[in-house]
Amino acid sequence: MNYTEAKNELIQEWGILGSAWGINKTEAQIHGLLMISPEPLSVAEIMEELQISRGNVSMSLRALMDWGIVYKKFKLNERKEFFASEKDVWALATKVAEERQKRELKPVVKMLERIQEIKDTEADKAHVKEINKMSKELLKFAHQCDKVLKRFANSDSSWFFSTLVKLMR
Amino acid sequence: MNYTEAKNELIQEWGILGSAWGINKTEAQIHGLLMISPEPLSVAEIMEELQISRGNVSMSLRALMDWGIVYKKFKLNERKEFFASEKDVWALATKVAEERQKRELKPVVKMLERIQEIKDTEADKAHVKEINKMSKELLKFAHQCDKVLKRFANSDSSWFFSTLVKLMR
DNA sequence: TTAAAGTTTCAGAAATAATTGAAATATATA
DNA sequence: TATATATTTCAATTATTTCTGAAACTTTAA
Numbered sequence: 001m002n003y004t005e006a007k008n009e010l011i012q013e014w015g016i017l018g019s020a021w022g023i024n025k026t027e028a029q030i031h032g033l034l035m036i037s038p039e040p041l042s043v044a045e046i047m048e049e050l051q052i053s054r055g056n057v058s059m060s061l062r063a064l065m066d067w068g069i070v071y072k073k074f075k076l077n078e079r080k081e082f083f084a085s086e087k088d089v090w091a092l093a094t095k096v097a098e099e100r101q102k103r104e105l106k107p108v109v110k111m112l113e114r115i116q117e118i119k120d121t122e123a124d125k126a127h128v129k130e131i132n133k134m135s136k137e138l139l140k141f142a143h144q145c146d147k148v149l150k151r152f153a154n155s156d157s158s159w160f161f162s163t164l165v166k167l168m169r
Numbered sequence: 170m171n172y173t174e175a176k177n178e179l180i181q182e183w184g185i186l187g188s189a190w191g192i193n194k195t196e197a198q199i200h201g202l203l204m205i206s207p208e209p210l211s212v213a214e215i216m217e218e219l220q221i222s223r224g225n226v227s228m229s230l231r232a233l234m235d236w237g238i239v240y241k242k243f244k245l246n247e248r249k250e251f252f253a254s255e256k257d258v259w260a261l262a263t264k265v266a267e268e269r270q271k272r273e274l275k276p277v278v279k280m281l282e283r284i285q286e287i288k289d290t291e292a293d294k295a296h297v298k299e300i301n302k303m304s305k306e307l308l309k310f311a312h313q314c315d316k317v318l319k320r321f322a323n324s325d326s327s328w329f330f331s332t333l334v335k336l337m338r
Numbered sequence: 339t340t341a342a343a344g345t346t347t348c349a350g351a352a353a354t355a356a357t358t359g360a361a362a363t364a365t366a367t368a
Numbered sequence: 369t370a371t372a373t374a375t376t377t378c379a380a381t382t383a384t385t386t387c388t389g390a391a392a393c394t395t396t397a398a
Binding site for chain 3: 054081
């Protein structure tokens with residue numbers, strides 16, 4: 001295995017992983033590329049490396065910056081912008097978890113709260129009972145996950161895992 | 170809020186959540202429907218409720234059964250099949266987590282293991298160093314997550330959360 | 339200013355993914 | 369076994385998402 005093969009494998013696989021998790025392939029690939037790059041890269045370098053258009057790179061970088069896992073960097077005496085990825089794996093994971101919670105889980109929690117009080121004399125009693133039970137349990141679960149995530153966000157990897165592993169032995 | 174409104178909101182939102190996580194909308198909606206249904210439903214009832222084709226229902230149910238969160242049920246004196254969802258929220262969450270780990274995380278771990286040994290005298294030293302460092306850290310993180318997930322799978326919700334919350338206070 | 343260098347936007351094209359519906363297959367009952 | 373009922377499959381269609389490339393916009397520096 002030489003460097004180029006390894007790089008391509010990683011970028012490829014990172015793209016597949018992204019797709020499976022609802023993140024578009026190009027975004028994930030760009031992130032993979034930046035993640036293993038010792039230096040920040042320019043738009044032109046990313047285009048060249050992944051063989052994609054300027055517009056795509058521009059939009060994908062914006063999305064990655066919105067996730068909070070890619071940053072703009074400036075180089076002395078260079079007019080153009082460079083981009084670098086967060087490299088701390090724990091920081092990456094918590095950033096993504098927080099952002100997904102904000103974007104995708106919160107709306108569900110709001111929905112669950114909205115449907116907590118069903119006033120309905122018409123509907124089948126068993127149906128009302130079941131949706132009430134289920135939505136209450138989902139809400140409880142969501143709140144518990146929230147709590148754990150909050151702690152997550154303020155801790156570091158080594159602390160988290162070591163304590164968890166000790167606890168679970 | 171009456172029952173029908175609540176049901177529709179839940180199914181709708183459950184579909185959106187699914188899409189954001191790479192699960193197709195219809196599959197998620199069917200799951201939502203079964204989750205709040207006090208009785209197992211037939212294919213015809215699902216078609217009617219969600220206004221989708223027989224083929225779509227059939228394929229989606231198979232996918233949900235592959236996830237391990239929907240089961241076939243038989244009713245006495247009924248020729249056709251009925252379907253029901255796992256209703257325990259903790260069981261749901263761990264099933265999905267295990268399955269995603271198997272399907273999506275394992276290939277990444279394999280890739281990371283493959284690229285652990287780069288033999289390359291040609292390539293830029295800094296690049297090789299960076300990809301080595303990054304892939305080692307990702308692998309370490311993945312292994313730690315694996316370990317936690319394994320414990321997950323054999324535990325129950327109340328134990329997990331109560332210990333975690335105690336721990337994190 | 340103005341020109342050059344760089345970045346963003348977005349309408350249309352291309353690629354992917356989801357869905358339908360009808361034929362093929364399977365299963366139960368008389 | 370034949371027939372009616374139920375389920376699965378898959379080619380064709382439809383819908384959605386992603387990507388491109390050129391124009392519009394922004395920034396820097398002469």
